[in-house]
Amino acid sequence: MAKGEIVLGCLAPHPPHVVYAENPEQNEAFAEGGWETLRWGYNRLARKLKSIDYDAMVIFTPHWQTYIGTHFLGLPKFKSKSVDPVFPNLFRFNYDISVDVELAEKMCEVAGESGIVTKMMRNPDFRIDYGTITSCHMLNPEWDKPLVTISSNRNAHYYSPEVMNEQASALGDACAKAIEESGKKVVLISSHSLSHRHFVTESPLPEDMSREHIYNHSQYVWDMKLVDLMRDGKMKEVIDIMPEFTEQTIAETEAGGLTWMMAAMGYPEYPAEIYGYQSVIGTGNLIAAWDPLEATREIVL
């Protein structure tokens, strides 16, 4: 069997607003649009994904929060409705997803062998979180690839962002090994915003773009610092300053997603593809991708 490999890594933020604004038939809410910079960036990345041969998407989500180890989806099918607890007015999404259980079990096994506390999730009533759904829908609206969701163990809460960085990178190493042993071609998805301070009020029309802006300039400056490092292919440096960035901007990187993905991809030293940056209810959201194949790597924006 040929060695498995990671064919693309995507930073894919999941404000439910972008799904809401797209008006897919699965979502019950209706929007008059909004957040085009993000949505059009997503559309372009989704087109790139169409040109790539892969077997499964593996997504790390901040909205399946676990405190007792790292959990993996462990049943082949989940069909239900996901309602965002924070923005139920925007996101009530009827989903029907397939899971690559074999790959999930492999990652769970290898992570367990490396000393990480793990658990397979096999309760059929379990509801898929809106982070997984939003990122996967925007990257693959056809939903024609199986996925694996990995929960986010909240080390930053229990210990510190430094411990989160250590543990998320150990999980990334384990997942990379499992993917290699699986023989599969896999797209990794790190699902989160960068800076993550929200406004606590919402305009009467949530998609009214005249009201949308970053929470404060300091968040913006930090986000841009990260974008610059990504453009320059300095991902080790990004991960090294991750604890500081996370604390300063209460970033959603606290869940460990970007660290996990970068560790699994060996801290790329090539430029990231940048697809768009926009604020959503005050938070900073970047869409980016890391293409290990130089021949297909692009300067997008």
Added chain:
Amino acid sequence: MSDPEILFGIYCPPHPQPLLSPDASEGYGKLRDAFETCRKRIEESEADLILVYSTTWPSIIGHQIQGHPEPEWVHVDDDFHYLGSMPYKFKMDTEFAEKFRESAESRGLQSRTVSYDGFPIDTGSIVALKLLNPDNRIPACIVSSNMYANRAETIVLGKSARDAIGAQGKKAVVVVVSSLSNRMFTEHIDPAEDRIHSAKDDEWNKKILEFFGDGRLEDLSQLSREIHGQIRVQKVVAYKPAWWMSATMGQHNNYTGEVLAYEALHGSGGAVVVLTPSKGSVGDKEFDEDDVEHYHGDRGVLDTGAP
């Protein structure tokens, strides 16, 4: 507006073991029994509203109030999914929910009711309502905990709950769903060997329970920041439940407190406590020993008190 009639308050833990696996350890069983005692108390009371403040329902857009008349779903906990599913169908007091929203807004708070099929009610609220009000005999209301809210906002939210209870002439039981110390073990454990995560957490929990037992609710409210620093995992900006509970029930220490159970839940501190407003205990506790409006000079704390 009449003074609100709050029959009693209950402080109880959010974790699902008392509901899903009460027989897995002696401690879980004791917590289940304590919930059961509270259920009977509610049943024997004249309550016509159960108002729940849940620390496991975070919100961002102000505070959200459950406004669906009959929310129904099969819920599964993020960590404890292997213990089983939690099917629920609750009866909500939608008129009260609207009144509560209105009261919150009139006190300057951002607030909204949420009424959507399939809205994910949180584990803590489900555990509390299923164990305290299993037949939906009494309509309930659930309010979220805003992740950015701090002391002022939380206390004003409690006061607006009090306004709404008074305005509608309700006889309310107030339920606060929260752990004491909230650090769980980060590994899977044998439930029979469950214990409080550390001696420090245990000591602080017992200190809090001493206050609860003495009915010193407002003193606990005043200690919230200290409690947050000492034994709360820093998931949110502050330990808020005592602020809300005191502001809702009345910011004083005139309560009869009963600690019905205190046990470990995967390392965290789980306690079931009942606080009943009383008349006879003014003057021997810290916060309300003095008139806070006018200085009357030094005095012995045991023989005088604020009216």
